[in-house]
Amino acid sequence: MANINHNFLELQGSYLFSEIAKRRTKFIQENPDAQIISLGIGDVTRGLPEAVTKAMHEAVDELAQASSFRGYGPEQGYDFLIQAIIEGDYKSRGIDIQSNEVFVSDGSKCDVGNIQEIFSQDSIVAVQDPVYPVYVDTNVMAGRSGKFNKELNRYENISYLPSSAENQFKPSLPDRKVDLIYLCYPNNPTGMTLTKEELKKWVDYAKENNCIILYDSAYEAYIQEENVPHSIYEIEGAKEVAIEFRSFSKTAGFTGVRCAYTIVPRELKGLDAAGNEILINDLWNRRHTTKFNGVSYVTQRGAAAIYSPEGKAQIAELVDYYMTNAAIIRDGLKSLGLEVFGGVNAPYIWLKTPNGLNSWAFFDKLLSEAHIVGTPGVGFGQSGQGYFRLTAFGSRENTEKAVERIRKMSL
Ligand code: PLP
Incomplete structure (x- = not known):
């Protein structure tokens, strides 16, 4: 057998997204009627510009x-x-x-x-x-x-x-x-x-x-x-x-x-x-x-x-759509007294988890109380511990709904 590139064995498993999927699946099994909203996705959701x-x-x-x-x-x-x-x-x-x-x-x-x-x-x-x-x-x-x-x-x-x-x-x-x-x-x-x-x-x-x-x-x-x-x-x-x-x-x-x-x-x-x-x-x-x-x-x-010219106008509209979502999340969370970063020049909102919760504990709380999936900050590195990422790439309807649900949580 050929020897492998042993460096690959130093890679840590892609723990972050597999663990998110695992916890989400478990929650759905236990709560089949829950309408989950994902604000964890790093993918866009709108159609391509017409141009x-x-x-x-x-x-x-x-x-x-x-x-x-x-x-x-x-x-x-x-x-x-x-x-x-x-x-x-x-x-x-x-x-x-x-x-x-x-x-x-x-x-x-x-x-x-x-x-x-x-x-x-x-x-x-x-x-x-x-x-x-x-x-x-x-x-x-x-x-x-x-x-x-x-x-x-x-x-x-x-x-x-x-x-x-x-x-x-x-x-x-x-x-x-x-x-x-x-x-x-x-x-x-x-x-x-x-x-x-x-x-x-x-x-x-x-x-x-x-x-x-x-x-x-x-x-x-x-x-x-x-x-x-x-x-x-x-x-x-x-x-x-x-x-x-x-x-x-x-x-x-x-x-x-x-x-x-x-x-x-x-x-x-x-x-x-x-x-x-x-x-x-x-x-x-x-x-x-x-x-x-x-x-x-x-x-x-x-x-x-x-x-x-048409393309430029259409992508400006696209960016504006997502950045309006970002403002909805950012302003909504700020009004609840959460410490919020980003979301002004980027489609990502990075929040300090409340009450000193670690990133995964906040993930579980958000999922169980608001049925929202986000991304634990510690998954991006040790300095992300105690932080949490939400994205603005969802639909307007889901973004507004998500903020309303967070409003009802005990934070
Ligand atoms: N760089 C950063 C910081 C990203 O967040 C991403 C995608 O999530 C990429 C690069 C990858 O971009 P692409 O879709 O062009 O491969």
Whole structure:
């Protein structure tokens, strides 16, 4: 028998969502008439914008004719989409991005998960805590994490940057040498953001300490406030230190369609074993073209339609729908005296559990008293203990109903 990659044995089971499903199933068995509302989902629920489906229908028709058929496309994405991204997401904000710096893919999960492959095995990785688990698990698979310490609920070689109410969910800079820093803003799960000045501190730190920032901006479309940067490249010099990930999943309902992109600036460099500077862009291009064969033409036509005037208006409506849900949850919980974070520039509401309950105890209370399923904060890392995530991706009706039910709970 072949030997396995033993790093995989260091992965912790996907305890969070399986445990949620287990508790939910048990509750339904014992309470078959309960009408459960899920505010735990991280998936969108509205239909695709009309501009997108129209473009996709037309693209399908093109593919039906030999004269307009398209087979394999460029692995990095079609130029029509790359140009739309550059114009719509960067040039409009005064940021200069070249077409060879854009890599279209079938999702940010793959990109934020795969990016670590092009860095050295002994790179030290820093993550925010609580964290989107993909950053950690992909580094565990790659052998960078060291052993898992059950007591601490942490891997010994990963540098965790705690975020909690005490620091307004703005983690301190690393206190040891790190090579790669994963930052996610607007943040999943806390829903919090940084101002330009705060993000500049990270860029300056990365420059001074020769690290690379892996900036996940999957929820960029939800930013409402003025001083919140939409791209890390709004910060001067960031092209020398940062890779940016964007996704159409939450922007335009593409969670099932699948399309995202990653910006790898030509200014970004790493070192080979002899100390020579190597362009990270060249490495990612090599990796991407070797392991990926491009996003479907139909999907890319749909994604490009988001940048049309109709598309822009329709996604603004979509975002507005979810952000109104977020405001309903946020204001509703605040009026009950709960300590609530996020939900202003992100579709996630992060609340401090009342009466010092731990995250799972609050999960059980919410399920048994209000028949609502949410996500225990501790599932995203030890610093999430005593917190709880609710999402704004449900229907308006369910969101309003959920808040009414919480109002009737004994908190
Ligand atoms: N990054 C973050 C922070 C996310 O929360 C998600 C999805 O939940 C993703 C990336 C994945 O996005 P995609 O659907 O593009 O794979």
